[in-house]
Amino acid sequence: MKPLNVIIIGAGLGGLACGIRLAVEGCKVKIFEKNHFAGGSLGSIRLKGFTFNTGAEYISAPFLFDQLYEYAGKRRIDSFKFRDCDPIFQAVFPDFKRFALYSNPAETVKLNPMLSGADLQGFNSFTEESAAIFDDIFFDYCGRPVDENTFRFRTNLWLRRMNPQKTCEEYANEKFQTPELQQLFGFWPLIGGGNPKSATHLFRAFSQMFQRWGTAVPDGGMDNMVQAIVRLFQESGGEIFYGTEVSEIQIFNHTVSGVRLKDGRIQQGDLVISDADAAATYRYLIDSDRTRYDSVNQAKTKISGISAFVYHLGTRCILQERAPLAPLNILFPEDYDRFLNELFDQKTLSDHPLLILRMASKIIPDNAPFGCEALSVIVPVPNLESINPWDHISYSYRNHVLDLLQNYFLTDIRTNLIVEEYLDPIIIKNRLGSHAGSILSFQPELQKNGEIRMANRCRDIRHLYLAGNGAHPGATIPGVLLGAANTVQVIKEDFDKE
Ligand SMILES: Cc1cc2nc3c(=O)[nH]c(=O)nc-3n(C[C@H](O)[C@H](O)[C@H](O)COP(=O)(O)OP(=O)(O)OC[C@H]3O[C@@H](n4cnc5c(N)ncnc54)[C@H](O)[C@@H]3O)c2cc1C
Structure with a gap:
């Protein structure tokens, strides 16, 4: 790959993961982070001997971190360790009825007396049907970039097969009879900030991801993991500038030329990746008064997340x-x-x-x-x-x-x-x-064209790319790590062609 000058806005997980991959490819990568610390939603506070993770706590599909380290020719285990968590979680209902979800469905069946008769059949069918669509959703849909030409065509065919119009709540109501289990097995979109009553049933892929790879927490707190990832980025040759807010993405002739920092300095780059919230990127960092961009309008019409x-x-x-x-x-x-x-x-x-x-x-x-x-x-x-x-x-x-x-x-x-x-x-x-203080960027709603979030490559501003919560496939740690790999893939495709 050409040794490009890459500017990344934000040292959240999405920005760091893109930065590591591009630095390893020989690019000169600078991350501008407005805070005096990295991690964004990933962090910990320590008060009088107590440790609390400020944002995320649980990591599903932890192997995605191993892949990131392998990309840099290192081993994640030499840097930080994970501890497995099982049960994944427990649902508690108002009358203190409880239902614990384990990574092994047989454990879930054995340890939950609530699951019997028609509900047990429903659970088995839920698990089987979710397993059947999981590889398609995780690897083929989430694990590939959104692309104007090929993605839409491919996903339209694929999505039609999946009947994505059915909501998660409707799907769960068909499978379970007990109201509490209908609530629980319909609630998956909420993990990504979506409404179980309107978001597609394909969000039940979350349940399968938990079952397939379990969940884990990093030993020593989330901040310990973030510091390890920052080290990996720096050892790969990248630079982070803390306390440095980007106030504008500079665009000439529909092509990105760099960024303006809040202190007025201009930084030039061959491309810009924004790991800042996608809604904020399109609303506040692009001057769309002078030129109208479709992408800005599209971002403004999306529902702001919770x-x-x-x-x-x-x-x-x-x-x-x-x-x-x-x-x-x-x-x-x-x-x-x-x-x-x-x-x-x-x-x-x-x-x-x-x-x-x-x-x-x-x-x-x-x-x-x-x-x-x-x-x-x-x-x-x-x-x-x-x-x-x-x-x-x-x-x-x-x-x-x-x-x-x-x-x-x-x-x-x-x-x-x-x-x-x-x-x-x-x-x-x-x-x-x-x-607006949203934690997971846009509210995820499946659009007719197959998009749930914004594309990894901006559709009408050349050399502008998105990473993180608001970019395809979307929020949560696995979503952001898959998204970073997608974003780097389209960057390589674009610059190899040029
Ligand atoms: C309370 C909470 C609990 C969660 N729990 C889980 C969980 O258990 N498991 C899970 O998988 N996910 C969880 N998540 C979601 C997960 O944390 C996020 O999806 C992920 O960390 C988002 O990473 P990101 O890189 O997209 O964005 P962010 O973490 O938001 O990082 C964006 C970075 O960009 C910086 N920035 C923004 N604007 C600018 C600018 N103009 N100039 C310079 N820098 C800028 C910010 O300061 C920030 O550091 C949780 C999130 C929250 C908030």
């Missing part, structure tokens, strides 16, 4: 649980339909939301001092386009989340709380630089 209220707590004792909790728990609310309606349609703050509860000290005991407990709660909430009084309501919402959480414990949490920190959508927006 945000989150993230609450980390450390207690002075081990909390006694009302019903046994797993390391990762999805706590379904009494009225799940109402919650989805409030989150995605009315876009209001729900009083009875679904909670994702991570028991950090059950995941890794070192995450809390001996005899203490570390927990994180993630509440999916509408983004700042619809709710923006967070500077007034954050503390009362924190109180409300604490009340909801208390239902799951016999020990009084408030009197035993010794550390806490919460991130509301405003803090998240400032940290990630995402449009």
Whole structure:
């Protein structure tokens, strides 16, 4: 490959993974990161002996990190290690009925008394049918770049076979009879920020990914893993400039020429990859007043994705649980339909939301001092386009989340709380630089042309490429790693031709 001058906006996982691959190919790669640290959504905070991962905690398809290291001629295991997690997660319903999903379906069947009769048949058929489509979705759809000419044609044929119009909720309702299992087996799109009531049933591929490769956490915290990846990038020859925000992507004659930094300096490059949120990239970093770009219009018409209220707590004792909790728990609310309606349609703050509860000290005991407990709660909430009084309501919402959480414990949490920190959508927006504080970029909705996110190669601005949450195939760690490989593949194709 030609030794190109590559500029990458953002040192999130997507930017770093693209940077490593291109540096290994002999390119001169500079990453400009607005924060004074790398990782974006991947990071950890350490407070008085407690460790909390600020964003992502669980890694599925961990072999994708091995592939990244192999690309650089190294072994991931020499740099950081993973710990397997099983069960993958446990769903807890309002009456404390529980359902744990294991990587081995036989374990799931054996250990969940809820699964019997027609539901057991439904589970077997769900598992079999999801396995049958998984390779197509993971390797053929997610693992290849979106391409104007070939991708659409190929996916249109392929998608028609899959009947993607059926929603995940509809699919689960056909397979299961128990309402709780219908909720659980329909909820997969929510992992990527999508609405189970409108997003395609193909999102159930998540369940299969968990079963195929399990899930893992990096030893020593997410920040430890990020530092290892930054080292890999630097050892491959790349440079990171921290505290350096990009304010504009410079375009002349429909072709990228470099970027303007917030301090006014211009940096020239043969190409620019944006790992910043795709919605923010198209809305704020491209001057579309002078020239109208289709891609900018397309990005503006996509639905902005959800945000989150993230609450980390450390207690002075081990909390006694009302019903046994797993390391990762999805706590379904009494009225799940109402919650989805409030989150995605009315876009209001729900009083009875679904909670994702991570028991950090059950995941890794070192995450809390001996005899203490570390927990994180993630509440999916509408983004700042619809709710923006967070500077007034954050503390009362924190109180409300604490009340909801208390239902799951016999020990009084408030009197035993010794550390806490919460991130509301405003803090998240400032940290990630995402449009409206969305955490996973656009709301994933399958378009007629087969796209769920934006293409890896910008369709009408030459030498502009996208990586990360908002680029095909989309959010979550495996999505972003697959996407980075896709983006580098199209860059190689483009510059080999020129
Ligand atoms: C609370 C939470 C929990 C999650 N849990 C999981 C999980 O358990 N498992 C999982 O697989 N995924 C999870 N995810 C999703 C996963 O973390 C993301 O999909 C992934 O980390 C996104 O990486 P990225 O590179 O696309 O973007 P980001 O991590 O958002 O990185 C973008 C980077 O770009 C920088 N930037 C933005 N604008 C500019 C600019 N103008 N100039 C310079 N720099 C800029 C930002 O500072 C940031 O560092 C979670 C996400 C959140 C928020």
